[in-house]
Amino acid sequence: MYHSITQQQKGNKYDFCTSSNKLFLILLFLSRVHCKSIVRLNVNEYITDCTSLQFRNLENLIGSIHIYEPKSVIRIRDQGLTDGQRKILGNYQNTEIVPSTYVDHGGDRTILVNHELIGSENIQRFQNNGNKGDSIRKKIRLAIVIPFIRDQIMSLLEQLNASIIHTPCRNPLRSISPVNLILYHNEASNASWINDFIRTVDQYDFLNGCFGRIRVLAANLTPEENKYPIGPAHMWKRLFDEEGPTSLRSLGYTHFFLMEPDTRPIRSHWSDAIMQKIVENRQEEFISTDWWMFGSVYRGSKDIGFHFLHINGNAIYHLSSNFVDFLRLVWQSYSFALGSTLGYDLDIFLFMFNPQNYDLSKRVWHKFRYSDFIQNCWHTGCTDLERDTDTFLVHGNLEKENDDWPKMKLFWMKFFLIFIFVVLIGFFLFRSRSFRARWRRLRY
Numbered sequence: 344m345y346h347s348i349t350q351q352q353k354g355n356k357y358d359f360c361t362s363s364n365k366l367f368l369i370l371l372f373l374s375r376v377h378c379k380s381i382v383r384l385n386v387n388e389y390i391t392d393c394t395s396l397q398f399r400n401l402e403n404l405i406g407s408i409h410i411y412e413p414k415s416v417i418r419i420r421d422q423g424l425t426d427g428q429r430k431i432l433g434n435y436q437n438t439e440i441v442p443s444t445y446v447d448h449g450g451d452r453t454i455l456v457n458h459e460l461i462g463s464e465n466i467q468r469f470q471n472n473g474n475k476g477d478s479i480r481k482k483i484r485l486a487i488v489i490p491f492i493r494d495q496i497m498s499l500l501e502q503l504n505a506s507i508i509h510t511p512c513r514n515p516l517r518s519i520s521p522v523n524l525i526l527y528h529n530e531a532s533n534a535s536w537i538n539d540f541i542r543t544v545d546q547y548d549f550l551n552g553c554f555g556r557i558r559v560l561a562a563n564l565t566p567e568e569n570k571y572p573i574g575p576a577h578m579w580k581r582l583f584d585e586e587g588p589t590s591l592r593s594l595g596y597t598h599f600f601l602m603e604p605d606t607r608p609i610r611s612h613w614s615d616a617i618m619q620k621i622v623e624n625r626q627e628e629f630i631s632t633d634w635w636m637f638g639s640v641y642r643g644s645k646d647i648g649f650h651f652l653h654i655n656g657n658a659i660y661h662l663s664s665n666f667v668d669f670l671r672l673v674w675q676s677y678s679f680a681l682g683s684t685l686g687y688d689l690d691i692f693l694f695m696f697n698p699q700n701y702d703l704s705k706r707v708w709h710k711f712r713y714s715d716f717i718q719n720c721w722h723t724g725c726t727d728l729e730r731d732t733d734t735f736l737v738h739g740n741l742e743k744e745n746d747d748w749p750k751m752k753l754f755w756m757k758f759f760l761i762f763i764f765v766v767l768i769g770f771f772l773f774r775s776r777s778f779r780a781r782w783r784r785l786r787y
Contacts, residue, residue, distance in 0.1 A: 389417040390451035392443075395425050399476075400457045402664050405435060406475030407459035409631065413480070417454075420445055427586050427593020434597055436480040436629035476664045477710075480629035483621055486591055486599040487511075487554070487614065488525045490578050493536060498604035499526070503547050505607045511614035515552025522614055523596070524554040527589070529569055529578060532561035553614055560589050568679075576679045576687040579656065583667050592662045598632070599660050606657045606717070606738045613735035616716050620659060635666040635710040636691075639738070643723030653692030654711055655719035657738045669707060672700075 389408065393401045401419065408415050416437045421429075424440070432438050447453070454460075459475060491499050512520070526544065528534070541559060544550070550557055562578045582599065584590040591599055600617050610616075620637055622630055638658025641651035660666070676697070677683050677690040684690055691711075695704040717736040718725045725737060 387412060387415045388451045389415060389454045390420065390441075390445075390447050391417065391454050391456045392420040392422050393424060393456045394422045395428060397456050398424070398428050399664055399668070402476040402479060403474075404454065404456060404459050405438060406478040407461070409436065409480050410475060410478050411460050411462055418445070418451060425586055425593070427590060430595040431592055434481040434484060434595065474665055477633045477635075477661075477666075478631050480627075480631045481597050482628060483521055483598060483618070483630060484596045485522045485618055485621065486525050486594075486596045487522060487602055487617070488527050488582065488591075488599050489602050489604065490527045490529075490575065491604050492529050492574075493534075495604045496540065500543070502602075502604055502607055503544070503550075506613075507547070507549060509608040509611045509613060510549060510553070511608070511612070512553035513612045513615055515549065520553060520555040522554055522618065523556045523558060524550060525558045525560055525599075527560045527562065527578065527582075529562050529564045529574060531563050532588070534561070562589060572686060573679045573682060573684060576684050579687045580670075580674065580679065583662070583670060585667075592667075597662055599662065601657055601660070602736070603657055603738065606736055608736050610732075610735045616735045617659060620714060620716055632661050633710070634712050635661050635663060635669070635707075637661075637712045637714055639715065639717045639719040640713055641721060642718045642725050643720040643739075645721070645723045649696075650689060650692070653689050654713065655717075655721070655738060656686070656688035657717060657719065657736075658688075666710070672703075 391401070391404065405417060408417055414437070416439065418439045418441050419432065420443050421440050422443050424432075429440060432440055489499060489502070512522075526540075528537075537559065544557070562581055564574060564577055568574060568577045579601070581587070581589040582591050584593075586593050598621055621632060636654055636658050637660075638654040638656075640654065641647060670691075673690055673694045676694055677685070679687075685693065694700055695708065715731055715733050717738060718731075718734050719738045721739040
């Protein structure tokens with residue numbers, strides 16, 4: 344009896360396992376079908392209308408779609424976008440600009456531009472506090488911007504000479520380079536010295552290999568603006584303009600690296616290193632970057648108090664509309680025109696450390712990232728440059744300047760002595776009677 348009961352139990356167990364396996368396979372099949380249906384559901388085609396004044400809302404909407412439905416497409420009826428805004432949209436994934444007369448034939452889901460996507464199916468009204476713009480996936484278009492005044496041309500040429508030794512890129516193929524070089528001066532675009540300057544820069548052949556395009560931009564500062572320290576601040580600010588000849592966003596750039604003339608490369612492939620900080624080893628054509636500023640704390644030896652924590656202005660900037668909105672708040676507190684700025688980079692840091700702005704600072708502090716691809720030495724020496732192999736550029740290294748100064752001083756002393764010697768020889772020759780007599784015979 345015991346034996347027969349055991350066999351029956353075993354049989355029941357076997358039958359139960361068999362039915363369980365069948366049930367599991369059925370559930371697995373249904374779940375996979377359900378998942379596929381969800382994936383299909385999440386690939387939609389949206390249509391919206393947008394004017395130039397609604398562009399901030401549009402970027403928030405696009406960012407929300409890229410978060411929750413990364414494969415969906417959004418078509419934008421152009422109701423008066425600017426040329427710069429169209430260039431910006433040209434970098435964004437799965438976005439298409441269509442004429443204002445475009446007629447939907449039933450395949451597009453209409454969504455208002457001041458809405459944003461929440462989850463896969465729920466659409467919620469945008470309440471002017473959206474922050475999805477940083478999640479937009481885009482083609483990276485990087486500009487290396489060198490700001491300068493006329494008195495700094497020699498420093499700029501020295502900077503380019505250093506780049507001959509430390510070549511900016513590993514594979515100099517101009518036709519495919521997503522990096523442009525922008526030489527950015529403070530005067531008018533028709534300044535008398537510009538053409539000679541451009542001809543001088545054209546002699547640096549390596550620039551044509553590592554940079555897809557070389558531009559010369561003019562800030563056109565007024566006499567009131569063209570003063571230190573507000574002059575550099577105004578030049579920097581105009582790079583973030585929505586429109587205009589110096590607006591990097593309207594020129595189609597997504598990021599830029601500010602490289603003042605006292606910033607010098609110390610290792611080759613420094614332009615590649617900057618691009619790598621942006622893409623972070625990702626190979627996709629379209630990439631999102633959720634940070635705003637990427638650079639160095641103060642690494643020098645001078646005691647500047649807690650200000651050493653601010654990111655120096657020689658940094659990588661993400662040309663995000665959210666970042667521009669944040670900067671406008673900073674500019675309201677530290678007006679360049681009123682002379683309340685302590686430096687455009689330090690203003691950002693002081694704004695976030697102001698107790699009145701703590702709530703905002705808590706939400707955006709992670710947007711500012713520290714790195715050692717560049718070291719800010721600022722009038723002192725950075726002693727660990729050679730030891731830190733991740734550092735490609737240095738800003739204001741006094742030790743380097745001191746190393747170069749004896750060589751420059753010796754060069755100019757030799758030049759001056761030779762010049763004086765030639766002038767004296769010419770003077771004595773002209774004063775001598777025999778020379779004057781021969782000169783008269785030659786003339787007559």
